[in-house]
Amino acid sequence: MNRLTNDLIERLRALLGADHLSVALAERELHARDQSAHPPHLPDVVLWPTTAQQVADVLRLANDARVPVTPWGVGTSLEGNCVAVRGGILLSLARMNQILRVHADDFQVTVQPGIPYKDMNAELAKYGLFFAPDPGANATIGGMLANNAAGIRTVKYGASKDNVLRMQVALADGRLIHVGSRSVKQSSGYDLLHVFVGSEGTLGVITEATLKLTPIPAYMSAVVASFPSVEKAVEAVVAIRGSGLDPAALEFIDEAHARMLNHEEGVDLGEQPVLFMEFHAAYEETLRLGLEAVQQICDELGASRFRATTDNAERKKLWHARHHSYEIMVRLHPNDKIYIMDVAVPISVYPALIACAREALAAENVKGYMIGHAGDGNVHVELLHHDADSYQRAMAVNRAIVTRAIELGGTATGEHGVGLGKRPYMAQEHGAALDVMRALKHTLDPNGILNPGKIFPE
Secondary structure, eight states, rough: OOOOOOOOOOOHHHHOOGEEEEEOOOHHHTSSSSSSSSSSOOEEEEOOOOOOOHHHHHHHHHHOOOOOOEEEESSSOOOTOOOTTTTTEEOOOTTOOOEEEEEEGEEEEOOOOOHHHHHHHHHGGGEEEEEEOBOOOBBBBOOOOOOOOTTHHHHHHOOGGGGEEEEEOOOOSSSSEEEEEESOOOOOOHHHHHHTHHHHHHHHEEEEEEOEEOOOOOOEEEEEEOOHHHHHHHHOOOOOOOOOOOOOOSEEOOOHHHHHHHHHHOOOOOOOOOOEEEEEESSSHHHHHHHHHHHHHHHHHTOOOEEEEEEEHHHHHHHOOOHHHHHHHHHHHTEEEEEEEEEEEGGGGHHHHHHHHHHHHHHHOOOOEEEEGGTTTTEEEEEESHHHHHHHHHHHHHHHHHHHHHHHOOOOOOOHHHHHHTTHHHHHTTTHHHHHHHHHHHOOOTTBBBBSSSOOOO
16 A cells, blocks of 8 residues: 555646645544544545546546545444545545435435435425434435444334445446446346445445435334333343334333433433334324333333323434433543444344343443344443553453354444454454455455455454
8 A cells, every 4th residue: 555645636636626635634633533432543635526426536546556545424433434544545425415316206315425314314304205224323325325324213124225226336446337226126137236335435435326215104103111120121122023013113221321311311211221112103093002012011021111102392302312322421421432332133132132241341340331223133332441441341341242242143243334343353253254255355446445444354
């Protein structure tokens, strides 16, 4: 890998225009880190292309010069996914932020990669449609697809990979290709679409995407249920999933999280493990009957509190508390750093995963908060540390939970991606398949310029 030269900078400036390139320290520092606990790395230059062809031309120039390129959406990743660990070019897609076409009759939208999904959904509401994956942070569509982001609604609507139909991708050599199809069905050739989804910008840069949309539900309810123990709360998750009630969200928070939200957000969750749930229906009666069944399940498992609401303002207040729990935690622990780990397992062994997490936290004497998309077997443990010793203990907790998740038939990362932090576990999870991934990487990016230092253990 080569260093960026002044000659290449001038060629890039001529390609994009002076307003779309910066070597200023302030801009480089702004793009040196994501929202993770991983250390920052300064890129040598920040670029803001506005078209797919410009992205392709940047990659062609960088590839010829053997200069690394790290794609950037808005920097909300949590494993260092978009950090330029080898320096070089930071390729910000923030100015490629347009909705290109709404195909309302096909329940589809075609967008540029830099549009934040919340902004896109605000516009799509005019058509009575929305893009279902909801990772919480104001991520861009390109970042969501690159990391296969998911979030609270995965249990009903799937992750990003389940809601994308077609993409345009710029390859390392400057070619632009289309993968997938706007038809819902396609069985011709290899499924290259899902090769690029979740590849974290290591195989190509997404420059356009056609997404699958869902009609906004006519009726929605929010449910909060508190349980005397984590074990009972997790039992309720399995029971609700097994009942056929089809929750749109089924979230778990531990008692520490509940206390924090009670105090900071003015919600009344008690001081016990809590399930946040959401249900969608086309008819009010369907929703009512479903809520009765959910309450019966929760009552049978000893729920100490159960509250259901169809009031939109109250529903938004509850989900606001859930969505902003990380920001609240950061504010309440100004002297600590927070490492957010992320694993997922089959739903049947979710109780065993939660038990492992609690045991590891106690064994290492680490303060942590547990929160999860329980309906799809995903859990995040937020590990607090403030010095070298507490960091090592937090990493021991992380190792124990990740190892157990893989042993249970799960994955080292359910939605945050591999980035920097999960590289050590790739061989354990994938075995010989990791060699196939390396071969694919070499085929598409033989000079290794695309987001180097990510995914593969070194």
